[in-house]
Amino acid sequence: MVKVGVFGANGRVGQLVIDDLKKTDDISLSSVFVREKLNFSIDPSILVSTNVKSFLKACDIVIDFSLPKACETLLEAAIETPTPLVIGTTGLSMHQLNLIKQASESMPVLYATNMSLGVALLNKLVHQASAALEGFDIEIVEMHHKHKKDAPSGTALTLGESAATARGLDLNNVRISGRDGNIGERTKDEISVMALRGGDIVGRHTVGFYNDGEFIELNHTATSRNTFSKGAIRAASWLVGKEIGLYSISDCLEL
Ligand SMILES: NC(=O)C1=CN([C@@H]2O[C@H](COP(=O)(O)OP(=O)(O)OC[C@H]3O[C@@H](n4cnc5c(N)ncnc54)[C@H](OP(=O)(O)O)[C@@H]3O)[C@@H](O)[C@H]2O)C=CC1
Numbered sequence: 001m002v003k004v005g006v007f008g009a010n011g012r013v014g015q016l017v018i019d020d021l022k023k024t025d026d027i028s029l030s031s032v033f034v035r036e037k038l039n040f041s042i043d044p045s046i047l048v049s050t051n052v053k054s055f056l057k058a059c060d061i062v063i064d065f066s067l068p069k070a071c072e073t074l075l076e077a078a079i080e081t082p083t084p085l086v087i088g089t090t091g092l093s094m095h096q097l098n099l100i101k102q103a104s105e106s107m108p109v110l111y112a113t114n115m116s117l118g119v120a121l122l123n124k125l126v127h128q129a130s131a132a133l134e135g136f137d138i139e140i141v142e143m144h145h146k147h148k149k150d151a152p153s154g155t156a157l158t159l160g161e162s163a164a165t166a167r168g169l170d171l172n173n174v175r176i177s178g179r180d181g182n183i184g185e186r187t188k189d190e191i192s193v194m195a196l197r198g199g200d201i202v203g204r205h206t207v208g209f210y211n212d213g214e215f216i217e218l219n220h221t222a223t224s225r226n227t228f229s230k231g232a233i234r235a236a237s238w239l240v241g242k243e244i245g246l247y248s249i250s251d252c253l254e255l
């Protein structure tokens with residue numbers, strides 16, 4: 001039986017991971033990490049810890065849905081005590097992304113800004129469409145619930161990277177994050193990534209390719225947050241026992 005540690009256990013997704021792990025046969029919850037205390041009751045055999053090292057020692061693999069600073073703490077601890085990691089936290093800084101790379105030199109790490117099968121496929125479709133639809137303008141819109149803290153979403157940035165690399169561009173050089181005022185005409189290569197927030201929207205991403213006379217929009221809507229918790233558990237089952245290295249959700253889904 002694979003022992004899973006959940007980092008960010010009180011969170012919206014962390015709680016679902018804990019619930020969904022009750023329904024699996026080959027993988028089960030062994031420890032949870034919390035900042036102060038767990039906000040709900042749990043089987044007394046599970047270690048509830050505020051100490052990252054003891055949390056890591058009690059599990060074979062970690063599933064993380066937390067916040068950037070917390071994820072950084074986890075990565076620093078894991079670099080000292082190597083433990084396979086499935087990371088879903090978004091809004092990471094360059095330093096935190098580099099820590100993921102560093103961690104993956106001593107343990108298997110799967111990092112995915114979106115754990116759903118649908119978005120993994122959407123990334124491939126966006127890459128293909130961006131290369132094929134030469135000259136079409138690319139615009140990305142994401143919509144999420146009002147509690148989301150980072151913007152734009154990690155998924156929208158990953159989709160933007162797929163679109164940009166398909167055209168030999170670096171998203172950092174062509175990304176627009178807002179338009180306001182007398183800004184002039186749209187430039188050829190720019191890719192806007194716009195974020196909308198409201199209500200309880202689980203997650204919606206649209207990548208549009210616009211030309212004179214026609215346009216195509218590729219859209220994915222998550223209607224349940226369990227899509228992410230179940231996707232992360234599937235990723236953990238797949239990652240455990242893999243060679244040291246950095247893996248993507250496409251590797252896990254063999255897309
Ligand atoms: N890759 C994917 O498929 C998905 C990724 N996400 C991402 O996952 C992350 C979590 O999302 P969500 O569950 O909605 O967020 P929540 O705000 O509900 O949960 C965040 C969790 O992080 C914990 N936390 C915050 N600060 C610290 C800290 N300094 N040390 C330790 N723990 C801390 C909180 O613990 P406490 O309550 O104890 O303070 C809480 O459990 C976000 O980055 C989100 O974008 C979300 C959905 C899908």
Ligand SMILES: O=C(O)C1=N[C@H](C(=O)O)C[C@H](O)C1
Pocket residue numbers: 090091113114144148149152153154155156202203204
């Ligand atoms: O915070 C969320 O809720 C989500 N975050 C991820 C992101 O930033 O892309 C994935 C999903 O869209 C939900």
